[in-house]
Amino acid sequence: MTNATINPGATIGVLGSGQLGRMFAIAARRMGYRVHTFSPSSDTPTGQVADVEIEASYDDLEAVRDFAQAVSVVTFEFENVPSATVETAAQFTFVRPAGSVLHTTQNRLREKTFLSDHGFPVTPFKAIHSLAELRSTLAEFGYPAILKTAGFGYDGKGQSRVKSPDDLEEIWRPYAEQEMILEAFVDFECELSVVAARGLDGAFTHWGAIENTHRNHILDVSIAPAALPPEISREAVEITRAVLDQLDVVGVLCVEFFLTRGGKLLINELAPRPHNSGHLTFDACVTSQFEQQLRAVCGMPLGSTELLRPAAMANLLGDLWEKGEPNWAAACAFPDVKLHLYGKMAAKPGRKMGHLTAMAETANEAAHLVRAAREALCAPVD
Numbered sequence: 600m601t602n603a604t605i606n607p608g609a610t611i612g613v614l615g616s617g618q619l620g621r622m623f624a625i626a627a628r629r630m631g632y633r634v635h636t637f638s639p640s641s642d643t644p645t646g647q648v649a650d651v652e653i654e655a656s657y658d659d660l661e662a663v664r665d666f667a668q669a670v671s672v673v674t675f676e677f678e679n680v681p682s683a684t685v686e687t688a689a690q691f692t693f694v695r696p697a698g699s700v701l702h703t704t705q706n707r708l709r710e711k712t713f714l715s716d717h718g719f720p721v722t723p724f725k726a727i728h729s730l731a732e733l734r735s736t737l738a739e740f741g742y743p744a745i746l747k748t749a750g751f752g753y754d755g756k757g758q759s760r761v762k763s764p765d766d767l768e769e770i771w772r773p774y775a776e777q778e779m780i781l782e783a784f785v786d787f788e789c790e791l792s793v794v795a796a797r798g799l800d801g802a803f804t805h806w807g808a809i810e811n812t813h814r815n816h817i818l819d820v821s822i823a824p825a826a827l828p829p830e831i832s833r834e835a836v837e838i839t840r841a842v843l844d845q846l847d848v849v850g851v852l853c854v855e856f857f858l859t860r861g862g863k864l865l866i867n868e869l870a871p872r873p874h875n876s877g878h879l880t881f882d883a884c885v886t887s888q889f890e891q892q893l894r895a896v897c898g899m900p901l902g903s904t905e906l907l908r909p910a911a912m913a914n915l916l917g918d919l920w921e922k923g924e925p926n927w928a929a930a931c932a933f934p935d936v937k938l939h940l941y942g943k944m945a946a947k948p949g950r951k952m953g954h955l956t957a958m959a960e961t962a963n964e965a966a967h968l969v970r971a972a973r974e975a976l977c978a979p980v981d
């Protein structure tokens with residue numbers, strides 16, 4: 600394997616098959632690359648637009664070997680892939696970002712320990728192995744605090760807010776067999792993220808600070824540019840740059856931050872791949888996070904991340920289908936709003952089915968517009 604540029608016409612392998620892989624595949628196919636996707640499912644959001652969809656377990660290392668041998672580079676759209684899968688793929692082709700990045704970021708304890716060991720600002724946290732440890736750490740952190748599973752957590756899954764010393768046993772019971780982490784509760788002013796990319800040559804690009812609001816622990820609306828003092832945005836970008844350098848990332852990585860009421864930035868989480876808060880880059884930027892991931896993992900020069908117009912993104916969750924098919928025409932009646940659907944068949948509550956991106960003169964207007972368009976989806980169909 601040589602580190603030569605991987606040119607259009609080559610085939611890129613994607614581990615995982617959700618919406619991130621779908622948008623990656625759209626960007627890759629637009630530039631003349633082929634895409635193979637690997638996951639345990641079929642007719643997936645990525646598979647529907649990829650050249651080849653491989654349905655196999657991540658533990659089927661023979662299938663992983665065949666997949667890796669057929670592609671020029673493997674990347675991810677899902678970080679909870681077992682280490683053995685990544686190690687097997689790496690024997691046969693390039694894996695970018697490297698398995699070590701995945702290993703660090705797929706477990707909250709490893710991630711937070713890595714960050715604090717390298718001097719990055721994080722929420723106070725502690726590993727918890729027993730009810731007694733939970734009690735003593737709560738005495739230190741105070742109430743409320745957030746108890747999270749160390750592995751396989753996303754969108755608020757596997758986490759509980761601990762509000763008082765009552766009911767501790769009940770809260771602890773379902774988690775007793777798992778590796779847990781307790782975090783002090785952050786009384787934040789706002790949440791923001793910086794999505795960034797690092798090339799094979801160490802080049803760094805970013806899309807600036809994006810402001811995020813969550814509903815039920817799931818991202819609801821993202822706005823760019825974030826309405827933050829410029830020095831806060833600059834600091835968030837500099838922290839992000841240092842994280843990508845420290846992890847030696849080749850690809851895209853998102854850093855999610857809390858901005859405390861005291862004006863301090865704390866890292867909440869890292870995602871070693873394109874991120875939901877960066878979806879607006881697909882329509883609103885010269886180069887999207889998905890195209891940049893492609894360029895980075897192919898050893899290509901990175902593209903401009905310039906924001907063409909202020910933008911806002913609103914997620915479309917399965918709850919929208921509760922009263923039947925949403926009124927697509929009503930949302931499409933907003934000419935500055937773009938509709939993205941991920942091709943998922945079953946609309947379950949909380950499931951990310953698609954998103955809308957609005958562009959306007961200001962980020963505030965874009966946020967207003969994207970919310971109005973989402974509301975319109977609930978209007979009765981004529």
Ligand code: AMP
Binds near residue numbers: 752816
């Ligand atoms: P996570 O899965 O860790 O990204 O958490 C999802 C959301 O829960 C975050 O975006 C916050 O809105 C909230 N959250 C998580 N951890 C904390 C914390 N330590 N303090 C306050 N809110 C939190």
